[in-house]
Amino acid sequence: MTNVTKVVLAYSGGLDTSAIIPYLKETYGCEVVAFVADVGQGAAELEGVEQKAIASGASSCHVVDLKDEFIKDYVYPILKTGAVYEGKYLLGTSMARPIIAKAQVELALKVGADGVSHGCTGKGNDQVRFESTYAALAPQLQVIAPWRDWSMRSRPDLLNYLAERNIPTTASAEKIYSRDANAWHISHEGGELEDPWCEPTEKVWTWTVSPEKAPNEPEYVSVTVEKGEVVAVNGQALTPYAALDTLNNIAAKHGVGRIDIVENRLVGMKSRGCYETPGGTVMMEALRGVEALVLDKSAHHFREQIGLEFSHLLYDGRWFTDTAQAQLAAAESLASKVNGEVVIKLYKGQATVAQRKSDNSLYSEAFATFDEDEVYNQKHAEGFIRLFSLSSRIAALKEQEK
Numbered sequence: 565m566t567n568v569t570k571v572v573l574a575y576s577g578g579l580d581t582s583a584i585i586p587y588l589k590e591t592y593g594c595e596v597v598a599f600v601a602d603v604g605q606g607a608a609e610l611e612g613v614e615q616k617a618i619a620s621g622a623s624s625c626h627v628v629d630l631k632d633e634f635i636k637d638y639v640y641p642i643l644k645t646g647a648v649y650e651g652k653y654l655l656g657t658s659m660a661r662p663i664i665a666k667a668q669v670e671l672a673l674k675v676g677a678d679g680v681s682h683g684c685t686g687k688g689n690d691q692v693r694f695e696s697t698y699a700a701l702a703p704q705l706q707v708i709a710p711w712r713d714w715s716m717r718s719r720p721d722l723l724n725y726l727a728e729r730n731i732p733t734t735a736s737a738e739k740i741y742s743r744d745a746n747a748w749h750i751s752h753e754g755g756e757l758e759d760p761w762c763e764p765t766e767k768v769w770t771w772t773v774s775p776e777k778a779p780n781e782p783e784y785v786s787v788t789v790e791k792g793e794v795v796a797v798n799g800q801a802l803t804p805y806a807a808l809d810t811l812n813n814i815a816a817k818h819g820v821g822r823i824d825i826v827e828n829r830l831v832g833m834k835s836r837g838c839y840e841t842p843g844g845t846v847m848m849e850a851l852r853g854v855e856a857l858v859l860d861k862s863a864h865h866f867r868e869q870i871g872l873e874f875s876h877l878l879y880d881g882r883w884f885t886d887t888a889q890a891q892l893a894a895a896e897s898l899a900s901k902v903n904g905e906v907v908i909k910l911y912k913g914q915a916t917v918a919q920r921k922s923d924n925s926l927y928s929e930a931f932a933t934f935d936e937d938e939v940y941n942q943k944h945a946e947g948f949i950r951l952f953s954l955s956s957r958i959a960a961l962k963e964q965e966k
Contacts, residue, residue, distance in 0.1 A: 571708060573597070573599060574599055575617055582731065583722045586725075602631060604635075605746050626671055632804070640793050643792070644902075647871050654823075661693035662697055666697055666701060669698060687829075688829065696882060739754070743770070748841060752768050755767075760826055772842055775818075775819035778818045786798050797811060811843030811846045820913060830880050845915050858924045858926065859926075863898060905921055906920045907920070
């Protein structure tokens with residue numbers, strides 16, 4: 565049995581972590597300090613969370629406001645890479661885990677804890693994300709993952725466990741969906757989503773308006789980008805968090821940001837989830853819109869490669885690695901000239917670039933026009949194509965000789 569005297573638990577106030585507090589105390593005879601990360605999940609989820617933790621047996625509960633740092637130091641750098649997991653997922657849960665686990669470790673060291681714990685199951689990706697961060701930042705801390713150790717396997721088991729100890733909970737035996745929310749997104753799993761043949765009902769979605777019920781007139785929103793970062797919305801300068809919050813409110817009304825995906829988990833199984841990322845979808849479109857003007861072909865190709873690689877690094881919980889930091893640095897360099905303004909059209913679940921401009925634009929109407937021009941001699945293309953295809957020509961001639 566692990567010998568620990570004080571454990572900092574990543575606490576949400578939900579059923580699982582409420583049961584983990586007494587479990588840790590009874591199993592290890594340790595003091596439990598509850599840690600709650602405010603990453604923008606909303607006031608409703610945080611209401612009364614300290615009282616819940618104390619009622620469950622925690623010696624104290626620390627609610628740490630990470631919202632601004634989360635968007636500025638995690639989301640914005642990730643946006644510059646263009647990371648999208650398996651072509652659709654904007655990585656909302658994956659983005660938040662490094663900063664949550666980092667802040668948990670910082671609290672553990674501050675209060676003199678010798679252990680950390682989380683409520684992740686043994687089936688998911690989050691256990692890897694949390695524990696990889698612990699290993700990178702404080703490998704001396706003992707890690708306790710109750711879902712991999714205890715005998716309880718269901719919500720009724722947890723409810724009975726709490727009832728036997730007279731620990732109050734607002735949870736019930738019925739829980740249709742598993743959700744995870746932060747300022748960037750909200751995820752939904754479980755219920756009818758466990759059958760990939762079932763279309764999600766409107767009960768699944770909690771943030772965005774159904775595209776069918778969205779306004780019948782499009783809305784246009786201006787997004788100003790400097791060095792690959794959104795700095796203003798509709799001409800108003802905003803902090804990263806405020807910019808995201810503003811775009812969330814605007815885009816959600818138009819049903820923007822819904823996806824339904826069957827994804828490959830790191831642990832080997834496939835899972836089906838629905839995600840809502842309204843403001844993030846607009847931000848991603850805006851950055852890619854400016855990039856299209858500013859980055860040349862090879863630079864854009866390199867950025868695409870970074871995005872693909874980084875999506876897997878982030879999803880797999882490898883934020884605190886040399887490889888991740890190198891890729892972030894490369895994306896930062898590429899974004900140095902990504903300045904401009906983009907107008908995004910929001911309509912019936914879609915966010916599309918309607919207008920874009922940049923002082924660093926490489927687009928030249930004089931060269932690209934289909935009308936008569938005096939800047940491009942089309943005859944020059946013949947020699948270029950002959951050299952560009954020379955290796956194929958030589959290979960074909962060799963085959964003919966045979």
